[in-house]
Amino acid sequence: EKQPCMHSQPQKPLVIKVGVHFAAKVRFLLRLPEVDYQLKVKTTFDKDIPEDMLNRRFVITNNPKVMDVEPVNGCLAVEFRHMQLKDPSTNGVRNAEGSIPVTEELHTLSFEAQLCLQGLCINLETCSLPLVVISNSCQLPSGWASVMWYNLLTDEQRNLEFFTDPPYASWCQLSEALNWQLNANTGRSLSVEQLEMLHDKLLGPHALHGDCQVSWPMFHKDNLPGKPFSFWEWLDSIMELIKKYLHAIWIDGCIMGFVSKDRELALLKDKEPGTFLLRFSESHLGGITFTWVEPGQNGEAKLNSIEPFTKSILSMRPFADIIHDYKLVADGAIPENPLKLLYPDIPRDKAFGIHYTHLQKKGKTCLPLNRAFPYVPVYVIPISPWQPYTVPAPGNRYPWMFNPPCSPFSPFTELGALLNAENWE
Amino acid sequence: EKQPCMHSQPQKPLVIKVGVHFAAKVRFLLRLPEVDYQLKVKTTFDKDIPEDMLNRRFVITNNPKVMDVEPVNGCLAVEFRHMQLKDPSTNGVRNAEGSIPVTEELHTLSFEAQLCLQGLCINLETCSLPLVVISNSCQLPSGWASVMWYNLLTDEQRNLEFFTDPPYASWCQLSEALNWQLNANTGRSLSVEQLEMLHDKLLGPHALHGDCQVSWPMFHKDNLPGKPFSFWEWLDSIMELIKKYLHAIWIDGCIMGFVSKDRELALLKDKEPGTFLLRFSESHLGGITFTWVEPGQNGEAKLNSIEPFTKSILSMRPFADIIHDYKLVADGAIPENPLKLLYPDIPRDKAFGIHYTHLQKKGKTCLPLNRAFPYVPVYVIPISPWQPYTVPAPGNRYPWMFNPPCSPFSPFTELGALLNAENWE
DNA sequence: ACAGTTTCCCGTAAATGC
DNA sequence: TGCATTTACGGGAAACTG
Numbered sequence: 001e002k003q004p005c006m007h008s009q010p011q012k013p014l015v016i017k018v019g020v021h022f023a024a025k026v027r028f029l030l031r032l033p034e035v036d037y038q039l040k041v042k043t044t045f046d047k048d049i050p051e052d053m054l055n056r057r058f059v060i061t062n063n064p065k066v067m068d069v070e071p072v073n074g075c076l077a078v079e080f081r082h083m084q085l086k087d088p089s090t091n092g093v094r095n096a097e098g099s100i101p102v103t104e105e106l107h108t109l110s111f112e113a114q115l116c117l118q119g120l121c122i123n124l125e126t127c128s129l130p131l132v133v134i135s136n137s138c139q140l141p142s143g144w145a146s147v148m149w150y151n152l153l154t155d156e157q158r159n160l161e162f163f164t165d166p167p168y169a170s171w172c173q174l175s176e177a178l179n180w181q182l183n184a185n186t187g188r189s190l191s192v193e194q195l196e197m198l199h200d201k202l203l204g205p206h207a208l209h210g211d212c213q214v215s216w217p218m219f220h221k222d223n224l225p226g227k228p229f230s231f232w233e234w235l236d237s238i239m240e241l242i243k244k245y246l247h248a249i250w251i252d253g254c255i256m257g258f259v260s261k262d263r264e265l266a267l268l269k270d271k272e273p274g275t276f277l278l279r280f281s282e283s284h285l286g287g288i289t290f291t292w293v294e295p296g297q298n299g300e301a302k303l304n305s306i307e308p309f310t311k312s313i314l315s316m317r318p319f320a321d322i323i324h325d326y327k328l329v330a331d332g333a334i335p336e337n338p339l340k341l342l343y344p345d346i347p348r349d350k351a352f353g354i355h356y357t358h359l360q361k362k363g364k365t366c367l368p369l370n371r372a373f374p375y376v377p378v379y380v381i382p383i384s385p386w387q388p389y390t391v392p393a394p395g396n397r398y399p400w401m402f403n404p405p406c407s408p409f410s411p412f413t414e415l416g417a418l419l420n421a422e423n424w425e
Numbered sequence: 426e427k428q429p430c431m432h433s434q435p436q437k438p439l440v441i442k443v444g445v446h447f448a449a450k451v452r453f454l455l456r457l458p459e460v461d462y463q464l465k466v467k468t469t470f471d472k473d474i475p476e477d478m479l480n481r482r483f484v485i486t487n488n489p490k491v492m493d494v495e496p497v498n499g500c501l502a503v504e505f506r507h508m509q510l511k512d513p514s515t516n517g518v519r520n521a522e523g524s525i526p527v528t529e530e531l532h533t534l535s536f537e538a539q540l541c542l543q544g545l546c547i548n549l550e551t552c553s554l555p556l557v558v559i560s561n562s563c564q565l566p567s568g569w570a571s572v573m574w575y576n577l578l579t580d581e582q583r584n585l586e587f588f589t590d591p592p593y594a595s596w597c598q599l600s601e602a603l604n605w606q607l608n609a610n611t612g613r614s615l616s617v618e619q620l621e622m623l624h625d626k627l628l629g630p631h632a633l634h635g636d637c638q639v640s641w642p643m644f645h646k647d648n649l650p651g652k653p654f655s656f657w658e659w660l661d662s663i664m665e666l667i668k669k670y671l672h673a674i675w676i677d678g679c680i681m682g683f684v685s686k687d688r689e690l691a692l693l694k695d696k697e698p699g700t701f702l703l704r705f706s707e708s709h710l711g712g713i714t715f716t717w718v719e720p721g722q723n724g725e726a727k728l729n730s731i732e733p734f735t736k737s738i739l740s741m742r743p744f745a746d747i748i749h750d751y752k753l754v755a756d757g758a759i760p761e762n763p764l765k766l767l768y769p770d771i772p773r774d775k776a777f778g779i780h781y782t783h784l785q786k787k788g789k790t791c792l793p794l795n796r797a798f799p800y801v802p803v804y805v806i807p808i809s810p811w812q813p814y815t816v817p818a819p820g821n822r823y824p825w826m827f828n829p830p831c832s833p834f835s836p837f838t839e840l841g842a843l844l845n846a847e848n849w850e
Numbered sequence: 851a852c853a854g855t856t857t858c859c860c861g862t863a864a865a866t867g868c
Numbered sequence: 869t870g871c872a873t874t875t876a877c878g879g880g881a882a883a884c885t886g
Contacts, residue, residue, distance in 0.1 A: 018874090020859065087874085102873070135874050137860055289800070307800040316737060316805075326803075334759055375714065375732040378751075380741075380805045443856090445877065512856085527855070560856050562878055 012151040013106065013130040015143035018058065021082045024128065026111045028067055028076035039067040039113045039124075041078050045085065047110040047127070053160065055099055058085040058133060060109070067113070083109075085133060103142035104163035106130035106150075129157060141236040145220040148232075152177050166216040171199060174214050178235065186242040188251055194258040201282075202231050205260070229285055237286035245314035246288065248355050254278065254342060255288070267343060268293050269301055274340025276348075281308035288314075290323065292338050304338070306384065316380055320355035323348065325381035335383065437576040438531065438555040440568035443483065446507045449553065451536045453492055453501035464492040464538045464549075466503050470510065472535040472552070478585065480524055483510040483558060485534070492538070508534075510558060528567035529588035531555035531575075555583060566661040570645040573657075577602050591641035596624060599639050603660065611667040613676055619683040626707075627656050630685070654710055662711035670739035671713065673780050679703065679767060680713070692768060693718050694726055699765025701773075706733035713739075715748065717763050729763070731809065741805055745780035748773065750806035760808065 016022055026041055042064035046054060062083045067076040110127040130150060132143040146163065152174065153167045169177075175195050183189040190198070201224070203212050220232040227234070238257070242250045249255055255278045259267070268275060273295045281287030287308030296302040309322065317325075327335035342351040349356075441447055451466055467489035471479060487508045492501040535552040555575060557568040571588065577599065578592045594602075600620050608614045615623070626649070628637050645657040652659070663682070667675045674680055680703045684692070693700060698720045706712030712733030721727045734747065742750075752760035767776040774781075 017859085136862095138862085139873085283799075304801050305799065307803045309803075312741060313805060316741070329760075332759065334757065335754075374708075374730065376729050376809045378732045378734075378807045378809050380738060381808050382803045382805050384801045384803050442877085561880095563880085564855085 013132060013147045014128075015132045015134060015140060015147060016085055017137065017140075018085050018087055018133060018135045021084050023079060023081045023083065024109065024111075025077060025079045026067075026126065027070075028113075028124075031074075032117070037115065037117060039076060039078075039115060040064050041067060041111050041113045043080060043083065044110045044112065046107050047112075049108070049160065054107070055105060056102065056133070057088060058107070059088050060085055087135070100163050101142075103132055103134060103139055103146050105132070106146075106160040106162060107133055108158060108160070127158065130160060130162070141233050142220065144236065145230075145232045148177060148181070149216055149219065163216075168213040168215050169219070171203065171212045171214060174202075174219070175199065182239065185239045186247065186250055188253070190258065193263075194256075197258040197260055197263070198235070200260060205262075227283065234282070234285060238280045241280075241286045241288065241311070241314075245311065246319055248318075249278075249320055249352065252351075252355075254351050256343065257288075264291055265303060268303055271301070271343065272341060272345070273301060274338060275343055275345070276339045276341070277343040279305070284308045284310065286310055288319070290326075290339060292340075294338065306382075309382075313382065318355060318357055320352040321357055322382055323352055324356055325379065327381065327383045328386035329383045330386040336386075438557060438572045439553075440557045440559060440565060440572060441510055442562065442565075443510050443512055443558060443560050446509050448504060448506045448508065449534065449536075450502060450504045451492070451551065452495075453538075453549075456499075457542070462540065462542060464501060464503075464540060465489050466492060466536050466538045468505060468508065469535045469537065471532050472537075474533070474585065479532070480530060481527065481558065482513060483532070484513050485510055512560070525588050526567075528557055528559060528564055528571055530557070531571075531585045531587060532558055533583060533585070552583065555585060555587070566658050567645065569661065570655075570657045573602060573606070574641055574644065588641075593638040593640050594644070596628065596637045596639060599644070600624065607664065610664045611672065611675055613678070615683065618688075619681075622683040622685055622688065623660070625685060630687075652708065659707070659710060663705045666705075666711045666713065666736070666739075670736065671744055673743075674703075674745055674777065677776075677780075679776050681768065682713075689716055690728060693728055696726070696768065697766060697770070698726060699763060700768055700770070701764045701766070702768040704730070709733045709735065711735055713744070715751075715764060717765075719763065731807075734807075738807065743780060743782055745777040746782055747807055748777055749781055750804065752806065752808045753811035754808045755811040761811075 014022075028039060043060050043062060045058050045060040060083055062080055065078045065080060067078045069075070070077045108127045108130060110125060113124045115122045115124055132146050134140060134143050149166060149169070150162055152169050154162060156162075175198065178198060179189050179195065200207070202214060202218060218231065220230045223230055224234065229237075242255075246255060250257075257278060257280045259277065259279045261282075264277065264279060268277065268291065271293050273293045276290050276292035278288060278290050281289055287310045289305050289308040291303050291305040293301045294304050306326075309319070313322065323339055324337070326337055326339060328338055329335045337348075339348050341347060439447075453464060468485055468487060470483050470485040485508055487505055490503045490505060492503045494500070495502045533552045533555060535550060538549045540547045540549055557571050559565060559568050574591060574594070575584075575587055577594055579587060581587075600623065603623060604614050604620065625632070627639060627643060643656065645655045648655055649659065654662075667680075671680060675682075682703060682705045684702065684704045686707075689702065689704060693702065693716065696718050698718045701715050701717035703713060703715050706714055712735045714730050714733040716728050716730040718726045719729050731751075734744070738747065748764055749762070751762055751764060753763055754760045762773075764773050766772060
């Protein structure tokens, strides 16, 4: 009685937010010679799913629609636009104890029609692949995690109980999927080294580099050791960061990004002071930091990493400008940008120069205030207070790194003093 | 038949946003000895308003409620919580040509009940003062403008046609109302000088300082000369700015704020270089700038005003910190904060010191990166590029204002050069 | 094209219920 | 009490419609 000759868009499970519009297209696959029949298609959400299989029920707001001939291919088809799910309960329904979380609850959207030809009526029906329903956009990463895991590990059209016992993924499969996600979201895939960092983060640095198995909890259910977020939450936050704030320099390959601290040390320890690289924060969601080589007391290199930048700063200035403008400010000294060479040895302005935007504003020259440009322009720049641990002797190997006081009798120390370490509580 | 013995909260017109909850309380003013009667109150929006008097119709979502004895005073009363207005039309209804804008359209909320005693039924009814209905929070300032004008200029309970020909306000009335608004919103009233600045802004500097009449268009319908916003929009944006970002220093009286550029010049022209004051931007909504005295070429003072700060920067750092951290950055010189004395002569840190928060972070001292504090702390500070027009001779009267290069052979000029005026397009 | 108005919906904060 | 989940809604942007 139910015929498979009607189908909805062949897409893997999607995430739908309650109250937000979404769309779907349904096609009729048979070509019938008769021209005088109409196919009215109606939608139902979670049709025929037993009561006890779902914690939450939703209703779908839209009306039945009639199929029309598509100009492109002559097929009968209909597109439902502005569908939207509503929670029919007055109060939010809470999870029964022991049941799966909402972002692992899989739903389906069914399409039905009745074909009547020569007195014979046939019921047609098709349904979507599984859907995840969320109520707040903060649940989106979890929803996508479910989508990825489902797509990766099953070819079933509709296995609503997939997450009652989710299978393992092999690292091979998973890394390919992650790389695909990265590429789709940010326009650039990962290098072998970057993927290796993800491997170690997920499986531990001592795991075999053969084809380990990754469990669903490791991927998204459990938090990373000592962190308040899962592996996928972390990776997703970085993709969002790149998409919104770092796209240009990410595409250029200026961001090494996925580097462990150990590897960072290995890479930088023998490099010139002033060599730096960009690394995604492993402690804060959606953060990026830079690490640079500073000369140590006895000539051996030391590394400094800046407190990670997140969207609050990145939404004000492009990261390239921030890199350019960053300064260490010491008592009574000329501020100094410690970022000289992007690893391995590209001069900072060569790597990032084409992305600088701040050169567009004019500085005050000798003009008094006038109507054409009544204000002194202002930038926000990031700085770090810096207390040199030693005043370098003349001829110091890295004279640019620690600025001596301008003069022992400098009238400007008052200003520096307010920024130096001793005044801080 | 309609009895005035039931009344709703005695409040002047309010602004209600479609789809957002609001509440109202209704009291029954008669004390009847009988205890066995119930008063069920129901609500209606825009009851009995003729079709052609309103461009928009709304429905109110809530159910009738029964009045209850209030413990405090023994009155019968009922509070409607979670009322909410919905636009019943499928598509947004647009203004008929020539009709008044939505924020001048006045509505009412009616409450009805039926009192049945000894076989006698009496219909009770009361209604709210006029209400303004908006659909987006960006309309809130316009809504409040209407509310203010209505409150100021009529004592009528319900004159829905008030804005078809709104009366004038005298400056006396209006300034009192504005001052009340300021005080209610920010916790501090205006000085005579500040009110005078508002007077001149609204009426022009050449208006008599007697009791001028202010029209509704002057107050909110027309834009200020050469500006894309009205007087009230401007003032409201400043109140929001104070409420959200400047509360502490506004309460302290550190913000002169409402100062015309002419008055600013008169106040500052004979003051010590480094004297500064804070002024609300007249060109940008919700902006604040500071103006400081810089020594002129022949010893005569010149004024500089910084590009106004708005919420994008103020939401990152308290304004007191911004004032403290502001620096002029010149090629090869130690950065300099030109803000020395808050007008008339209060040292900067004395005026703002108690509001500084940035001293809470520690600077890097001599510690290498470790687990307890793995990152170099970072601040965002505002800077302006600065090209001194002259290198001051030794013994210059204002040695702090223009820093000579640290040394003619400074190795640091490369850095300064990237920030100096010549490189800018 | 345009302006006034509404709709859409992210993202933060608060509320809610188990 | 804590946690998972939903609700609330400001505010920016897009869409709508005469």
